[in-house]
Amino acid sequence: MIYSYAAFGLFVVAILAASRYGLKAWRPKAIPSSHSRDEKARYSAESRPETVEAGAQSKLNWKDVEPVKFRPFKSTYYITMALQASAPSELILIDNNYEERVLERRKTMENHKSTVMGAIPAGHDAVRELYSFLLAEYLPGRHPSMFSLEQDGSVFRNHVTNQTFSTTPPADPLEAFKVIGETVEDDVFLLKETDEGHLSVAFLCCHPAGFDPSTKLGKLLKDIHEPVPSYEKIGPSMERFFRKVKAGQFVKRLNWSITTQNKLFTPSGTHIYEKDAFQVDEKVDIDQVRLRVELQTLTRLPKTGAVIFPFKTYLYPLKDVKDEGLGPQLVEAIEGLQKGNAPGMFKYKGAVRWGRDVCEYLKASG
Numbered sequence: 396m397i398y399s400y401a402a403f404g405l406f407v408v409a410i411l412a413a414s415r416y417g418l419k420a421w422r423p424k425a426i427p428s429s430h431s432r433d434e435k436a437r438y439s440a441e442s443r444p445e446t447v448e449a450g451a452q453s454k455l456n457w458k459d460v461e462p463v464k465f466r467p468f469k470s471t472y473y474i475t476m477a478l479q480a481s482a483p484s485e486l487i488l489i490d491n492n493y494e495e496r497v498l499e500r501r502k503t504m505e506n507h508k509s510t511v512m513g514a515i516p517a518g519h520d521a522v523r524e525l526y527s528f529l530l531a532e533y534l535p536g537r538h539p540s541m542f543s544l545e546q547d548g549s550v551f552r553n554h555v556t557n558q559t560f561s562t563t564p565p566a567d568p569l570e571a572f573k574v575i576g577e578t579v580e581d582d583v584f585l586l587k588e589t590d591e592g593h594l595s596v597a598f599l600c601c602h603p604a605g606f607d608p609s610t611k612l613g614k615l616l617k618d619i620h621e622p623v624p625s626y627e628k629i630g631p632s633m634e635r636f637f638r639k640v641k642a643g644q645f646v647k648r649l650n651w652s653i654t655t656q657n658k659l660f661t662p663s664g665t666h667i668y669e670k671d672a673f674q675v676d677e678k679v680d681i682d683q684v685r686l687r688v689e690l691q692t693l694t695r696l697p698k699t700g701a702v703i704f705p706f707k708t709y710l711y712p713l714k715d716v717k718d719e720g721l722g723p724q725l726v727e728a729i730e731g732l733q734k735g736n737a738p739g740m741f742k743y744k745g746a747v748r749w750g751r752d753v754c755e756y757l758k759a760s761g
Contacts, residue, residue, distance in 0.1 A: 518596025605665020
């Protein structure tokens, strides 16, 4: 997968077309713990997303919700990607991997704090706004069977992990990110506009795909995207759209890649950069190879005006794709990385290393 900051670039041209789908800002009222079970169930039903992709979220028991099977690969790769308008209810999707994922994220933040989270002073207020929105409004309102407010709304309770946190954000943005990181499994980047362009001001990224997110903090978009093939085709359009995106307007896209590691925290080993040495057609362990897909969203925080880019990562064994009869389509998509308007993606995404073994497996019978 293109690393997640680079994925900003893939939003742009299609986003410009999708910008007409602005949605009204969604500010759900949190459900007090004193409400009856029927009242909570009725509220949850009213808050259900409308799309097929998010349909599983309508179930009240998160343990019954299977991860969505996204298969977004196309026969030819284009750096301009199709987008869809998204509903606020799709901002945070939860499935039966939730508990395992958030506990894993807690360990990742403890062991790799400087890599997976950071903020410069210009981003502190945006981190606090995101914290307040998620804990005091969005999560208790959208998933009341999992999260609730207590003590007149001053305390947030996670009923899955049995953790409680104040709904008032910590003064330290990294402490705020730590709470967010063990409450939702989505990663997020925050940007603010400057005279020179949009600046990366804060990030929480426990699931980096082949890059160290800490090296991107405090950089402009054009500098963040410097290694990305054909970025110059979309850079100016991206800046224009980021200036225009409104609070309450949500767009989404899917980004896919192949990774040879069965891990979510992979800050290296995915991409091949200009001066990197690499082995062509290396032998890979197919059992460890995954189709990696990110469900990405873009919107703006209303108070601070920061642009937020949250995304959830899915890992699918190749066997699943093959068993679904989609092996030939994925092979075509891998080969299609050399076509389209950004042929450098075939090397950049590492297909020169793993492409032979992966395609042979997907083509083989049985």
